[in-house]
Amino acid sequence: MLKRSLTAAVALLGATTVLTLSTTTFANDHRGDINPWQHCGIGAAIFDDNTTAAAISNVIWDSGTTAVTSATISPDTCESEEVKVAQFIDETYDQLAMEAAIGEGEHLTAALGLVGCDASNSASVAQLRNDLSTVSADASYSSMSHEDKAYRFYNSLNQAATNCSAS
Amino acid sequence: MRRLWLTTLLLCSLSSTLLHAEESTLSQHPQWLSLLHFDRHTPFSPPRSAVIDDAFFLAENGRYDPHAELDATLAALREPPSATGTHASCQFPARAMWLSSKTGEQWPSADCPEFSEWQSTHHGAGLGLMFATGYLGNPASFFGHIMLHSASGQSIGASSDPQHLLDTSLNFGADVPSNDGMITYMAKGLFGGYNATFSNASFYRNATLYSEREMRDLWHYQLRLTDQEASLLTAHLFEIVGQDYEYLFLSQNCASRIARTLELVIDEDLTPGISPWVAPEDLLRTLSTAEHHGQPLLADTRHIPSRRLTTQRQFTALNERQQRAANAVWQEEDDLRLQAPEFTKLPAAQRSDVLDTLLSHASFLRQTGDTEQLPEIERQLLQARLRLPQGDTQANHPKPPAIHEVAPPALVNVSGVHNSHSHHALRMKFRPLQYDLLDTNRARMPNSAVEIANVEINADEQGVSLQRFDLFNITNLHTNAITLPTLPQTAWQISAGIHRNRLSCRRCFDGVANLLGGKSWSLGSHLPYALAGAQLRTQRHYEGVAVPMIKAGIISSWSSRQRTHLQLTHRRNLGYDDRQRTEWQLQHRVALSTEWDIRLELQRDQSATEASLGFSRYF
Numbered sequence: 001m002l003k004r005s006l007t008a009a010v011a012l013l014g015a016t017t018v019l020t021l022s023t024t025t026f027a028n029d030h031r032g033d034i035n036p037w038q039h040c041g042i043g044a045a046i047f048d049d050n051t052t053a054a055a056i057s058n059v060i061w062d063s064g065t066t067a068v069t070s071a072t073i074s075p076d077t078c079e080s081e082e083v084k085v086a087q088f089i090d091e092t093y094d095q096l097a098m099e100a101a102i103g104e105g106e107h108l109t110a111a112l113g114l115v116g117c118d119a120s121n122s123a124s125v126a127q128l129r130n131d132l133s134t135v136s137a138d139a140s141y142s143s144m145s146h147e148d149k150a151y152r153f154y155n156s157l158n159q160a161a162t163n164c165s166a167s
Numbered sequence: 168m169r170r171l172w173l174t175t176l177l178l179c180s181l182s183s184t185l186l187h188a189e190e191s192t193l194s195q196h197p198q199w200l201s202l203l204h205f206d207r208h209t210p211f212s213p214p215r216s217a218v219i220d221d222a223f224f225l226a227e228n229g230r231y232d233p234h235a236e237l238d239a240t241l242a243a244l245r246e247p248p249s250a251t252g253t254h255a256s257c258q259f260p261a262r263a264m265w266l267s268s269k270t271g272e273q274w275p276s277a278d279c280p281e282f283s284e285w286q287s288t289h290h291g292a293g294l295g296l297m298f299a300t301g302y303l304g305n306p307a308s309f310f311g312h313i314m315l316h317s318a319s320g321q322s323i324g325a326s327s328d329p330q331h332l333l334d335t336s337l338n339f340g341a342d343v344p345s346n347d348g349m350i351t352y353m354a355k356g357l358f359g360g361y362n363a364t365f366s367n368a369s370f371y372r373n374a375t376l377y378s379e380r381e382m383r384d385l386w387h388y389q390l391r392l393t394d395q396e397a398s399l400l401t402a403h404l405f406e407i408v409g410q411d412y413e414y415l416f417l418s419q420n421c422a423s424r425i426a427r428t429l430e431l432v433i434d435e436d437l438t439p440g441i442s443p444w445v446a447p448e449d450l451l452r453t454l455s456t457a458e459h460h461g462q463p464l465l466a467d468t469r470h471i472p473s474r475r476l477t478t479q480r481q482f483t484a485l486n487e488r489q490q491r492a493a494n495a496v497w498q499e500e501d502d503l504r505l506q507a508p509e510f511t512k513l514p515a516a517q518r519s520d521v522l523d524t525l526l527s528h529a530s531f532l533r534q535t536g537d538t539e540q541l542p543e544i545e546r547q548l549l550q551a552r553l554r555l556p557q558g559d560t561q562a563n564h565p566k567p568p569a570i571h572e573v574a575p576p577a578l579v580n581v582s583g584v585h586n587s588h589s590h591h592a593l594r595m596k597f598r599p600l601q602y603d604l605l606d607t608n609r610a611r612m613p614n615s616a617v618e619i620a621n622v623e624i625n626a627d628e629q630g631v632s633l634q635r636f637d638l639f640n641i642t643n644l645h646t647n648a649i650t651l652p653t654l655p656q657t658a659w660q661i662s663a664g665i666h667r668n669r670l671s672c673r674r675c676f677d678g679v680a681n682l683l684g685g686k687s688w689s690l691g692s693h694l695p696y697a698l699a700g701a702q703l704r705t706q707r708h709y710e711g712v713a714v715p716m717i718k719a720g721i722i723s724s725w726s727s728r729q730r731t732h733l734q735l736t737h738r739r740n741l742g743y744d745d746r747q748r749t750e751w752q753l754q755h756r757v758a759l760s761t762e763w764d765i766r767l768e769l770q771r772d773q774s775a776t777e778a779s780l781g782f783s784r785y786f
Binding site for chain 1: 543
């Protein structure tokens with residue numbers, strides 16, 4: 001019985017590791033435009049897990065703390081509008097996913113506004129809902145890293161922006 | 168020729184004297200002192216700027232001498248520009264604007280790319296304040312937090328802006344090293360040792376921190392400033408972002424610093440001059456009554472509910488069938504049943520409302536402690552919601568009262584007292600801060616109390632005597648207002664003070680500290696609770712330095728103006744003798760207005776019974 005449990009645990013660990021690696025590499029291997037999470041250090045300790053410490057210090061913000069981690073990406077690239085969009089998604093992904101599922105909300109409106117779309121543009125919202133539906137259809141979504149979820153939403157939003165400008 | 172030379176010399180001398188006199192006047196002008204952040208004179212320290220960064224001053228002694236700083240600033244402004252962005256008008260654009268308006272001088276044109284970008288970002292922005300309500304997770308946040316807020320492109324009085332998350336917040340906060348413990352933090356906060364800075368960030372970051380993580384409501388106070396005032400203030404904000412300031416938790420804090428900053432364009436003392444502390448609430452109350460150019464300074468307020476409140480509202484707005492369905496779908500923290508018949512039988516639109524509420528609740532749970540299954544539950548909720556048509560059908564919720572519209576924090580109460588042992592007395596109570604469990608207003612953290620430095624004094628035929636002194640009494644009943652599953656949350660109470668040993672004794676004082684934890688429940692308008700813990704005390708009249716203690720009570724809200732609190736306390740003198748102490752207390756409050764109430768109190772212990780009735784004034 002113990003052996004069987006151990007085997008199952010090892011199998012589960014292996015499956016989880018493969019799953020984690022595969023989801024992480026999605027962001028790393030992307031060869032299109034810049035990946036703000038990979039190249040500009042987005043999400044690195046904007047909030048730590050210790051919310052008490054964050055509250056104690058009243059959180060001193062500094063919009064210039066995002067680190068440039070790739071020699072091929074210049075600091076200017078990481079000051080671009082695209083990175084601002086990525087920062088917004090990284091910070092508010094949970095609200096964005098919820099509002100995308102509902103189809104409306106302040107975070108969704110702001111995200112669409114950042115890419116030049118009006119929240120009333122039904123094609124853009126439909127694009128985001130479809131993409132979220134696809135990405136969350138598999139149970140692996142619940143163990144996907146925050147960065148990968150945010151990066152996929154970022155790509156989806158860019159696609160929605162294309163639809164929006166085309167309509 | 169000699170006469171002409173003498174006349175010219177005299178004119179130059181006169182001109183120099185006049186100019187000097189004008190500069191002396193300007194250097195003491197309230198706006199110049201505001202630009203330099205010279206605080207009001209205090210009897211204990213010479214006037215000086217609250218800014219401690221040398222780079223903020225152009226004169227060597229500028230932090231202490233506003234006249235020297237004026238001379239140095241004028242000289243620097245008159246210099247021809249050298250490298251891009253380094254001219255004084257680039258570093259200190261508000262000083263340049265203000266001095267130009269006062270002297271009529273024009274400064275050499277300089278290329279200021281950083282300031283130009285700042286101006287462009289904040290052009291036409293509505294300047295105001297953002298207030299985060301009190302938070303009991305950290306002593307420094309008990310009284311709320313306030314930030315400057317720049318709402319891009321917003322017209323005065325606009326009640327909502329769909330892009331408001333992209334506005335800018337300017338946060339004044341202490342720079343606290345992460346390795347400072349709570350004791351160090353409190354000591355340095357109260358007595359000095361920390362610096363503070365203004366920092367700027369997109370508002371969505373603060374919304375995430377305060378609304379989504381700490382479950383604090385936010386209030387946007389929109390101010391009615393002229394374009395010129397907004398322009399000067401915006402330029403000044405550019406000057407002060409990133410500068411190091413003195414910081415003291417009570418008096419040199421976010422509220423006092425923001426008040427001083429606003430006084431650059433508002434010709435009014437925005438904080439009390441003699442109070443040893445300045446709370447954000449004080450500033451908001453002053454702003455709410457201030458007049459500016461013959462109109463109310465406060466243009467409008469906007470409420471941004473916390474995630475907790477959003478979920479509560481959504482759940483409350485569901486009809487009975489929908490609420491049953493929500494409870495059937497999510498009965499326990501880690502068990503989601505989307506196939507529950509109560510849910511599947513609902514029409515699609517009603518299912519959408521239920522799922523929207525459950526998604527919001529999941530978001531709330533994520534911040535109050537993850538369960539292992541929560542990510543999968545969220546995924547299933549997302550999938551279920553995505554299969555239904557888009558759109559939120561729930562109605563708008565009425566705006567609750569803002570903090571300046573509810574009872575102020577300081578209280579004076581005068582009561583007539585009858586004690587079965589010592590007979591009649593007159594009792595005066597003074598509580599400078601903040602609110603108790605009988606307060607019924609909705610602008611503060613629900614089901615909690617923060618009482619600081621509460622003192623009660625009796626006067627009777629035997630003279631004047633202390634009744635009790637509470638150094639602090641903090642309660643958080645942490646009640647879950649809706650029936651959806653939550654992780655166990657601890658109700659707690661911590662207090663310390665000097666109390667009488669029993670009702671029948673005038674001078675039996677002991678120092679007492681209570682630490683209690685437990686649970687509370689929401690039963691409609693009634694809120695029962697049970698707490699257990701220990702009492703630590705001095706032993707002048709008590710036996711035993713630490714005894715176990717239990718406390719149980721119920722708070723009943725009869726209406727928005729009336730609330731009753733019944734409380735039973737039992738202490739057991741384990742290991743000392745057989746004496747046990749059981750007391751009960753009944754309090755009832757009737758609010759007459761936001762400034763007045765009537766309070767009735769009955770209490771009994773093993774030695775006497777006491778009744779009191781009196782009026783309270785809030786200010």
